[in-house]
Amino acid sequence: MKYIKDGGITSPQGFKAAGVACGIRKKGRKDVALVYSQLPAHAAAVYTQNKFKAAPLQITEEHLQNGIAQAVVVNSGIANACMGQHGLETAKEMALITAESLQIKTEDVVVASTGVIGVPLPMELITKGIKEASRVLNCDGGTDAAEAIMTTDLIKKEIACKLGIGGKTVTIGAMAKGSGMIHPNMATMLAFITTDASIESKCLQYILKKAADATFNMISVDGDTSTNDMVVILANGLANNPKITMDGQYLEEFEAAIFEVCTTLAKMIAQDGEGATKLIEVEVVGAKSLEDARKGAKAICSSSLVKTAIFGEDANWGRIVTALGYSGAEVDPLMVDVYIGDLLVAQKGTGLNFDEEKAGEILKQKEVKLKVDLNLGSAEATAWGCDLSYDYVKINADYRS
C-alpha cells in the first residue's frame, strides 16, 4: 500500500468533487461539499448511536437501504438536527436539488450536515451552493470538498492511497472533519471514503463497521457523542480488479488498507481536537478481551483529568489508573503496569520512584503515548485523544455566537 501525495477523495478513478461558499458561514468560507461518482457505486455507512439522529442521517439511511449511492452532499455551519418535520423536509430537498443538478436518482444521494444544532437551514443559500458546486465539480476538487466540511477544524483532513489487487491498481481516497463533540459510538464525525475497487456490497459494510470500531470509535475529544456522526464509503468498481468478496483472497489486503486510511483520519481528528496542543495515544495491552482493552483505552483517553495533566505536562499517572478503574474493563488493581512513553511509572498497581525529568521530556512532545499492561490476557486496543486546554473552554464557551 502506498500513500498518494496530496491525494484525497477524488484520487480514485471516476470521482469528482467540489467545495463552494454559499453564505451559511462567515467570511466566504466554503460550506457546501459535493462528491460525485461517474457510476452508481456500492455504498456502506455507519451512523451515530445518539438517539437524536439529525435529519440528514435519517434521509441517508433511507437512501442507502439498497446499498447504492452516486453522490454525497454536505453542508457545514448548521447541523440540521432537532428541527422536527422541517429538518426532514430540508434534508430531502438537499438530496433532490443535488439529484436534479447531477441528473441522477434522488435516492442515490447521501446527505450530511454539520454545525450548530436547532437552527433551520437557509435553503435558498444551500440550493445556490449545490447548483454552483455541481457546475464546478472536477477531478481535483477533493481539497475544496475537504475544506467545505470543516467547522472548528484547523487542519483539513484528506488522504489517499493505492494498492495492487489481482494485477490492477485500486485507489482509496478519504476526507473527514473533527473537531468537537467527538466521542463516537459505532460511528464518528463526518468521514467519506471513496474507492474504485470492485467489491461485494456485503463485504464493504463488513469492512467499514470493523474499521470504524477500531479507529473512529476509539477517538475522543470531549466525551460528547454528536447527533450527526456518519462514515460513508462509496466503491464504484472502476479499477476493474477481481471482485473482493467475503471468502476471496483479496479481502485481507483491502481491509488492511481501509484500516490504515481510517486510523490516519481518526488520529488527524484527535490531533486537531478543539484547543488541542498534543495528540494522546493510549494503548491497553494484556487485557482479557478486546472489549475490556477498548473500554480501558477509551476511558483513559476521555478523562478530563488525564487530558488536563497531559496539557500541564504533569506525570500524574494516578489519574490513568483511576480512569481504568471506572472504565468497566476487567482489571486486577494489583496486576497493572503503567508506562508514560517507555518509562515504567507504576508496577503491579504500585507507584515507582521514577525519573521525573525523563517523564517531563516525554510529556513535552507533541505526541504523548501512554501504555497500560493489565497482565491478564492477550487482547489489546489503542485509543486516540487530545489534551484539554484553555482554548477548548474558549472555543466552546461561545461556539454558537
Place this chain on the structure above:
Amino acid sequence: MKYIKDGGITSPQGFKAAGVACGIRKKGRKDVALVYSQLPAHAAAVYTQNKFKAAPLQITEEHLQNGIAQAVVVNSGIANACMGQHGLETAKEMALITAESLQIKTEDVVVASTGVIGVPLPMELITKGIKEASRVLNCDGGTDAAEAIMTTDLIKKEIACKLGIGGKTVTIGAMAKGSGMIHPNMATMLAFITTDASIESKCLQYILKKAADATFNMISVDGDTSTNDMVVILANGLANNPKITMDGQYLEEFEAAIFEVCTTLAKMIAQDGEGATKLIEVEVVGAKSLEDARKGAKAICSSSLVKTAIFGEDANWGRIVTALGYSGAEVDPLMVDVYIGDLLVAQKGTGLNFDEEKAGEILKQKEVKLKVDLNLGSAEATAWGCDLSYDYVKINADYRS
C-alpha cells in the same frame, strides 16, 4: 426540621472533633481531621465503585463489617491509593495510632484519605498529627475538621440540623469535601455524617444508600470517579429518642432530614467544583423510570459541551438534547421539551424562536436551572454540576506539582 446556625459534625450530642496541620500540605494548612463519639456508634457507609479502591477504604470496609464505629480519622494531601501492600499497612497504622490515642478499639476506627494518588503517606508526620488532634478534640472542633479534609475546595462544607422524634430532639451534623474527580458512582467524595439519633443499624444503611443515590451520586464536576470516595454515618443514640426502625413511624421523618442534609452537601460540592463559576441544576421530568430520569439528568450535567456553554452564558440547547440522546435513557426525540430556567427553548424536539435576551439574563445568574420534559411518564430526577472554566484547566494542569 431546623438548620443549626454554624453547625457541623459536633452539633449532635456526644461528638467531638479536631483538625490540625501535620505538615503534609503546604503553609501550615490543616491536613488531619479526627471525629470521635463518646460511645461506640452504629455506622453505615457507601464506597466508590472504582475498581482501584484506595487502601483506607479497604481498611474501613473491614472495620465496619460489624456495623460499629467510634472514630473517624482523615488526612488530606495524599490519597494513599495505588500504593500496594505499603498503602494497606499505612492505612492500618493510621487506625491503630488513632485507637491508641483515644483508647478505643482499632476496628472501631474509620480511616479515609484524599489527595494525590500514588505517593506514600509520611507516617511520621501523620502520627504526630493524630496524636495532636486527639489531644485537642473538642465539642466545637467541627469547623477545624471540615477545614482539614479540604484539598482544592475553596469553601468548607459543613451543616447541621435538628428535628423532633417521639418528643426528643435529634441532631444531625455533617461535613464533606469536593471538589475535583467528582463523578460518584454509588458513593461520592468524602462525606461524614454524625447523629445522636437512636436508630437500627439496618435502617441506617438503608437510608444512607438511598440518600447517596439521589444526592451525592447525582453530582458531577468532571466525569472522573475517584478511588477514594466514601460517605460514612455514625449514630450514637444519645438523643435517647424512641428507636427508629424499618417499620416504625419515625423512619420517614428521619430519612427526609438525612436527604436534606445530603442534598445540601451535594450541591455545595457541585457549586465548589474546581474552577466553577456557576451551579448547574438539571431536572429531568416525564421519564418512564427513575433510572431513565437519573441517566438523562446526569449526562446533561456531565457534558463538557453543556458546561462550557453555561460558562459562556450561551443558550446552546442543542448540546442538552445531544447529551440526553447518548445518556442511555429512553427518549422519544419528537416528544422532548427543553427549558433554560423557565424559558421554553425547544418543544417536541424542535427548536423554538425563543427570546435570546431573556435566555441571556437567566444564564448570567450564579445558579442556572435546566429542565427537560421527556413527556413519556411520571418519573423525575435532579442532578447538580458546575460549569467548565479556564480555571478548571489551570487547576488540573498542575495539580500534582
